Amino acid sequence: MTRRLETLAPWLAFALALAGWEAMVRLNETPPYILPAPSLVLRTLVADWDILSAALLVTLRTTLLALALASAGGLALALVFARWRWSERALFPFAVVLQVTPIIAIAPLLLVYLETEAAVLACAFIVAFFPILSNAVLGLRSADRNLVELYELYGASRWAQLRLLRLPSALPYFLGGLRIGGGLALIGAIVAEIAAGAAGKGAGLAFRIVEAGYRLNVPRMFAALTLVSLAGIAIYVAFSALSRLSLRRWHDSEA
Amino acid sequence: MSADAPLVRLRGVGKTFDTGLRALDGLDLDVREGETLTLLGPSGCGKSTALRMMAGLIAPSEGAVSWRTGARPEIGFVFQEPTLMPWASVEDNVWLPLRLRGVSKARARAAVDEALERVGLADFARSLPRELSGGMKMRVSIARALATRPALLLLDEPFAALDEITRFKLNDDLLRLRETMRATIVFVTHSVYESVYLSTRICTFSARPGRVTQEIAVEAPARRDAAFRASPAFAQTCQRASAALERAYGLEDAP
Numbered sequence: 001m002t003r004r005l006e007t008l009a010p011w012l013a014f015a016l017a018l019a020g021w022e023a024m025v026r027l028n029e030t031p032p033y034i035l036p037a038p039s040l041v042l043r044t045l046v047a048d049w050d051i052l053s054a055a056l057l058v059t060l061r062t063t064l065l066a067l068a069l070a071s072a073g074g075l076a077l078a079l080v081f082a083r084w085r086w087s088e089r090a091l092f093p094f095a096v097v098l099q100v101t102p103i104i105a106i107a108p109l110l111l112v113y114l115e116t117e118a119a120v121l122a123c124a125f126i127v128a129f130f131p132i133l134s135n136a137v138l139g140l141r142s143a144d145r146n147l148v149e150l151y152e153l154y155g156a157s158r159w160a161q162l163r164l165l166r167l168p169s170a171l172p173y174f175l176g177g178l179r180i181g182g183g184l185a186l187i188g189a190i191v192a193e194i195a196a197g198a199a200g201k202g203a204g205l206a207f208r209i210v211e212a213g214y215r216l217n218v219p220r221m222f223a224a225l226t227l228v229s230l231a232g233i234a235i236y237v238a239f240s241a242l243s244r245l246s247l248r249r250w251h252d253s254e255a
Numbered sequence: 256m257s258a259d260a261p262l263v264r265l266r267g268v269g270k271t272f273d274t275g276l277r278a279l280d281g282l283d284l285d286v287r288e289g290e291t292l293t294l295l296g297p298s299g300c301g302k303s304t305a306l307r308m309m310a311g312l313i314a315p316s317e318g319a320v321s322w323r324t325g326a327r328p329e330i331g332f333v334f335q336e337p338t339l340m341p342w343a344s345v346e347d348n349v350w351l352p353l354r355l356r357g358v359s360k361a362r363a364r365a366a367v368d369e370a371l372e373r374v375g376l377a378d379f380a381r382s383l384p385r386e387l388s389g390g391m392k393m394r395v396s397i398a399r400a401l402a403t404r405p406a407l408l409l410l411d412e413p414f415a416a417l418d419e420i421t422r423f424k425l426n427d428d429l430l431r432l433r434e435t436m437r438a439t440i441v442f443v444t445h446s447v448y449e450s451v452y453l454s455t456r457i458c459t460f461s462a463r464p465g466r467v468t469q470e471i472a473v474e475a476p477a478r479r480d481a482a483f484r485a486s487p488a489f490a491q492t493c494q495r496a497s498a499a500l501e502r503a504y505g506l507e508d509a510p
Binding site: 160171249251 | 307310311312330332334336338340341342351352354355356383384385403
C-alpha cells in the first residue's frame with residue numbers, strides 16, 4: 001500500500017496542484033490575460049497547434065544539433081587534453097571563460113556576427129559544451145591506475161588503451177555530461193531566441209512566447225511554456241534512459 | 256649467461272620517485288628458476304616497487320635489473336585488487352593479455368578456457384565481474400595472468416583484502432597451480448604465515464628505503480596442506496621469519 005502511494009504520490013500532487021489552480025481561477029473569475037486556467041492553456045495548445053508545433057520543431061532541432069556538435073567537439077577536445085596535458089593547461093581557461101560568462105550577455109554579440117539561426121545554434125552549443133567537455137576529461141582520466149599498468153605490461157598500443165580501457169571507463173562520466181548538457185542546450189537555445197527576437201519561418205518557441213506577450217495573449221504564452229518544459233523533460237528522460245541502457249549491466253550508478 | 260643463472264637479477268638497485276620518496280636502496284636480489292620467492296615486509300617498505308621493477312613497469316634510479324633471457328620473459332602480474340574491467344565478461348577479461356597482442360577471441364579460446372579451468376571458474380566465463388564474490392574476482396585476475404602461460408608470475412599482496420577462509424583456499428589453489436604450471440613465482444606479502452606456507456624461499460625487507468635483510472629457506476614436505484600448517488617445522492620457520500622482521504625493524508628504530 002505505501003509502495004503504491006509512493007509511485008502515485010508525484011502524480012497525485014501534480015493533479016492536485018492543477019485542480020487547485022483551475023478552482024482558484026474559476027472561483028475568483030480571474031481574467032485569462034492575467035492568469036489562464038489549465039483547461040484554457042490546454043485548449044490554446046490544441047487551437048494553436050500549427051504555430052506552436054512548428055516553433056517546437058525549430059527549437060528542438062536547434063537544441064539537438066547543438067548537443068550533437070557539443071558532444072562531438074567536447075569528446076574530441078577531451079581526447080586532445082588527455083593525450084597532451086599541456087594542451088589542457090593552455091586551452092581549458094578559454095572553456096572556463098565561455099562557461100562563466102552568462103550566455104544572455106554573449107548572445108547579442110553573436111547576433112551581430114552571425115546569421116540569426118547560426119547565432120542561436122552557437123549559444124546553445126556554448127552552454128552545452130562545457131559540462132560535456134569537463135565530464136569527458138574527468139572520465140578519460142578515471143581509468144583504473146592498475147589497469148593502465150596492466151595494459152603497459154602487455155605492450156598495448158595507445159590506440160588499444162584508448163579503445164579498450166579509457167573510452168569505456170569514461171562512458172559513465174560522458175553520459176552524465178550529456179544529461180546535463182541536454183538540458184543546458186535547450187536553455188541556451190531559448191535564451192538566444194529571446195535575444196534574437198527572430199520572426200517568420202525560423203521562429204522558435206521562445207520567440208512565440210515573446211510575441212504572444214506583446215499581444216497580451218497570456219494563454220498562448222502558457223501553452224508555449226508548457227511545450228518548453230515538456231521538451232526539457234523529454235530530453236532528460238531520453239538521456240537517462242540511454243545512460244540506464246548502456247550502463248546497467250556493469251556500472252554501480254545504474255545497478 | 257649460463258643456464259643456471261637466476262631468471263631475474265637485481266644488483267645495487269635504488270629507486271627515488273619524483274615525489275622525493277626513496278623506496279629502495281642497495282637492493283640485491285636473485286629470482287631463481289622454479290622457486291616461489293616471497294618478499295616479506297610491512298606495507299610501504301618498497302617490496303611492491305621491487306616487484307614492479309621485475310615486471311619492467313618501473314625503471315630503477317640506479318643499479319640494474321637484468322633477465323637471464325636478455326629481454327623480459329613472459330610475465331603474469333596479479334595486483335592487490337582484482338583490477339578487472341567491470342564492463343567486460345570474465346572471459347573477455349582473461350582474453351585481454353592475448354587480445355593486446357593481436358590474438359583474436361576465436362584463437363585465444365583454448366588458452367582462455369584453460370586458464371579459467373585452472374582457477375575453477377569455467378562455468379562463469381560469461382558472467383560479469385560484479386556478479387562474482389571477492390575471492391572469485393581474484394581468481395579471474397589470476398586466470399588472466401596465466402593466459403599468456405608466463406614463465407614468471409608476480410603477485411602483489413593478492414589476497415590481502417580477502418577473508419581468512421577465502422585466503423586459505425586461494426593459497427591452496429596457488430600451490431596446486433605451481434605444481435602443474437612449473438612457473439617461477441614471486442609473491443609479495445606482509446603475512447608471515449602466508450609467506451611460509453607458500454614459498455620455497457623468503458627474503459625479508461628492511462623499512463623504507465627497502466633492501467633484503469635476511470634470506471630464509473623454507474623446509475617443507477612435497478605436499479603442503481593443513482597438516483603442514485600445523486607442523487612444528489612450519490611454526491619454527493614462522494618464528495625465524497618473524498624474528499628476522501623484528502631485527503630489521505628493531506635496528507631501524509634504534510637512535
